[in-house]
Amino acid sequence: MLQVMTTVAMISGCLGAAAAGTDAQAQEGVDYAVFEVSRLRCTIGNNNGLGEHRPWYNGLFNMSSPDQSQTPFVPAYAGFNLENFYDARPRHPDPAVFFEPRANPIEFKRVNATTAELYQAPTPFYGIESRIRFELKEPHYIDVAYTCIPRNADLAGKFFGVFWASYINEPLDKSIHFLAGGSSLEHPKWVQFCTQQHDRDSTVPHESDKTELTFQPGPTCLWNQISPLRYSQPFFYGVFRNMVLIYIFEPNPGLRFAHSPSGGGPTKADDAYNPAWDFQLVVPDYEVDKEYGFRARIVYKPWVNRADVIAEVKKYLGD
Numbered sequence: 001m002l003q004v005m006t007t008v009a010m011i012s013g014c015l016g017a018a019a020a021g022t023d024a025q026a027q028e029g030v031d032y033a034v035f036e037v038s039r040l041r042c043t044i045g046n047n048n049g050l051g052e053h054r055p056w057y058n059g060l061f062n063m064s065s066p067d068q069s070q071t072p073f074v075p076a077y078a079g080f081n082l083e084n085f086y087d088a089r090p091r092h093p094d095p096a097v098f099f100e101p102r103a104n105p106i107e108f109k110r111v112n113a114t115t116a117e118l119y120q121a122p123t124p125f126y127g128i129e130s131r132i133r134f135e136l137k138e139p140h141y142i143d144v145a146y147t148c149i150p151r152n153a154d155l156a157g158k159f160f161g162v163f164w165a166s167y168i169n170e171p172l173d174k175s176i177h178f179l180a181g182g183s184s185l186e187h188p189k190w191v192q193f194c195t196q197q198h199d200r201d202s203t204v205p206h207e208s209d210k211t212e213l214t215f216q217p218g219p220t221c222l223w224n225q226i227s228p229l230r231y232s233q234p235f236f237y238g239v240f241r242n243m244v245l246i247y248i249f250e251p252n253p254g255l256r257f258a259h260s261p262s263g264g265g266p267t268k269a270d271d272a273y274n275p276a277w278d279f280q281l282v283v284p285d286y287e288v289d290k291e292y293g294f295r296a297r298i299v300y301k302p303w304v305n306r307a308d309v310i311a312e313v314k315k316y317l318g319d
Contacts, residue, residue, distance in 0.1 A: 025048065025049050025050060025051070026045055026046070026048035026049060026050040029110060030108065031045050031046050031048045031050075031108050032044060032045025032046065032048075032050060032061065032108060033045070033108075033110045033116060035113070035114055035115075035116060035134075035136050036114075036136070037114065037136045037137065037138045037139060037140070037141075038138055038139045038140075039065055039066060039067070039138075039139040039140040039301065040063065040064075040065055040136060040139070040140045040141070040142070040300055041063070041064050041065070042060050042061075042062060042063040042064070042136070042142070043060070043061040043062050044059065044060060044061065044108075044116040044118075044134050045058065045059075045061055045108055046058050046105070046106035046107065046108040046118060047102055047103075047104075047105065047106050052075045052076055053075065053076060053077075053078070054076045054077065056099065056102040056103060057076075057077050057078040057081050057102060058078060058081055058082055058101070058102065058106050058118060059078045059079060059080040059081040059082060059118075059132070059134075059164075060073060060078055060079040060080045060081075060134075060142075060166075060298075061073070061078055062075065063079065063300055065140065065243065065300060065301070065302075067242065067243065067301070067302045068240070068241050068242055068243045068302075070169065070240075070241060071169060072168060072169055072171075072240040072241075072243065072245050072300070073166060073167055073168065073169055074167040074168065074169045074264045074265065074274050075169065076265075077167040077264065077265070078166075078167065079166035079167065079168075080134075080144065080164060080166055080298065081102070081164060081165050081166065081167075082101040082102070082106075082118075082120075082130060082132065082162070082164060083099065083101060083102060083163050083164060083165040083278075084098065084099060084100070084101065084161075084162075084163035084223075085100055085101060085123065085125075085126040085128050085160060085161065085162060085163070086126075086160065086161045086163065086221070086223055087126070087155040087156040087157050087159060087160050087161070088155075088156035088157025088159070088213070088214060088215050088216050089156045089157075089215075089216055089218075090215070090216050090217065090218020090219060091218055091219045091221055092125070097125045100123045100124075100125055100126055101120060101123065101130065104120060104121075104123050104124070105120070105121075106118050106119065106120045107119045107120070111133075114135060114136040114137070115133065115134065115135045115136070116133070116134045117131065117132065117133045117134075118130075118131070118132040118133075118134075119131050119132075122149075122151040122152075126150075126152060126155065126160065127150060127151040127152030127155075128148050128149070128150055128151070128152070128160065128162070129148060129149045129150075129151060130146070130147070130148045130162075131146070131147050131148075132144065132145070132146050133145045133146075139301075140299060140300050140301045141297055141298065141299055142297070142298040142300075143295070143296070143297050143298075144295065144296045144297070144298065145293070145295050146162075146281075146293045146294055146295075146296075147291050147292070147293035148162060148281075148291070148292055148293055149289060149290065149291050149292070150283070150286050150287075150288055150289075150290070150292075151288065151289065152288070153288045155286070156216065157213065157214060157215075158284070158285055158286065159211075159213060159282065159283060159284040159285065159286060160282075160283050160286060161213075161223055161280050161281065161282045161283070162280060162281045162283075163222070163223060163258075163278065163279075163280045164278060164279050164280065164281075165263065165276050165278045166276065166277045166278065167263065167264035167265070167274055167276055168238065168240065168245075168264055168274055168275050168276065168277055169240070169264075169274060170267050170268070170272070170274055171238065171239065171240050171241075171274075171275065172239075172241075173194075173238070173239050174194050174261050174275035175192045175193055175194040175238065175259075176193050176194075176236045176237065176238045176257065176259055176277050177190055177191065177192050177193070177236060177237050177238065177306075177309075178190075178191055178193065178204070178231045178233070178235065178236040178237075178257060179191070179231060179232045179233045179235075180229070180230070180231070180232060181207035181229070181230035181231065181232050182207065182232060183232050183233075184232065184233070185233055185310050185313060185314060188306070188310065190306065191229060191231070193227075193229065193236075193257075193259055194259065194261060194275075195227075195259045195260060195261055196261070197261065197262070198222075198260045198261065198262050198263060199220040199221060199222060199225050199260075200225060201225060201226070201227040201228070201229075202222040202223075202225045202226075202227065202258050202259060202260060203222060203223055203224075203225060203226050203227060203256050203257070203258045203280070204227045204229050204230065204231050204256060204257040204258070204259075205226065205230060205231075205256045206230065206231055206232075206234070206253050206255065206256070207230040207231065207232050208253045209230075209253045209254070209256070209282075211253075211254075211282060211284045213282065213284070222258045222260060222263075222278065223256075223258065223280055231257060233313065234248065234249040234250065234251050234252065234255060234317075235247060235248040235249065235309075235313045236257055236277070236279075237309050238277050239303055242302055242303055243300060243301065243302055243303055244299070244300075244301060244302070244303040244304075244308075244309065245277075245298070245299070245300055246297075246298070246299040246300075246309055246312055246313070247277075247279065247296060247297075247298060248296060248297045248299065248312065248313050248316045248317070249279075249294055249295070249296045250294065250295045250296070250317070251317075252281070252294050254281055254282045254283060254284075254294075255279060255280070255281055255282075255294060256279065256280050256281075256282060257278070257279050258276075258278035258279060258280060259275065259276070259277065259278065260275060260276040260278065261273060261275050262274070262275070262276075263275060263276030263278070264276050281293070281294055297316045299312050299316075
């Protein structure tokens with residue numbers, strides 16, 4: 001989620017300032033590495049820049065397939081990017097606090113030929129420690145495990161949120177698709193979700209999520225603008241060129257989906273905006289030094305139909 005695009009010019013300025021204060025270009029094996037299985041290739045790294053990829057973005061720098069050479073993620077940014085921490089307080093005016101996970105060092109480790117790990121020590125403002133493991137699996141999967149430990153007892157509202165962003169590279173359809181509340185994998189009712197503007201009805205909780213977060217007055221953010229919609233099954237997908245990108249999560253009522261029609265910044269031709277396909281983990285009534293997190297699978301393969309998407313969801317959740 002690139003913040004408020006009243007907009008894009010302000011965002012570009014913030015990003016430029018952010019980049020100016022970061023480390024030098026990334027070193028292979030120290031800050032990033034390329035990983036590959038038969039139908040998927042990706043670069044995974046920390047917050048350092050790498051050529052066109054700007055500093056202050058982590059996770060999946062790019063992703064490609066023998067079926068599609070273009071990356072689904074905006075080349076300057078990233079996908080599955082650990083973006084923000086938040087609590088009940090309003091947006092902090094300092095970008096280094098608002099984008100705290102991106103502004104602070106992340107250690108990169110190549111665990112083996114198909115696995116990367118990112119580790120971030122407790123951050124200075126929110127005090128959240130994070131560990132992310134990406135493991136490629138045949139033929140076109142990335143399994144993700146995220147754990148976080150809050151070290152700060154004084155987070156406002158006695159809750160915290162962890163926000164993740166994926167900036168999508170000029171898709172013809174900006175929407176994400178998920179199953180409506182009350183429907184099931186056996187009897188699906190699909191929702192095509194594309195918000196009208198940034199920070200408007202942005203976040204979709206699970207149908208069982210009864211947590212009502214109270215935010216202090218301040219600017220709108222994707223996470224404090226709640227849609228009347230609810231999702232029933234823990235996945236969403238979007239279509240990129242001839243491919244489908246599916247995010248499937250192990251069931252967790254604290255996971256919320258989010259969307260922005262412009263969060264990925266202007267297109268290369270500056271004739272439209274790239275969307276952001278986002279999600280967040282909400283932890284109410286947290287305990288200090290207790291571990292929280294989620295597990296997920298990223299699927300990137302040629303688009304077939306919705307039945308194929310559901311088959312992939314059943315395969316992962318069955319596992």
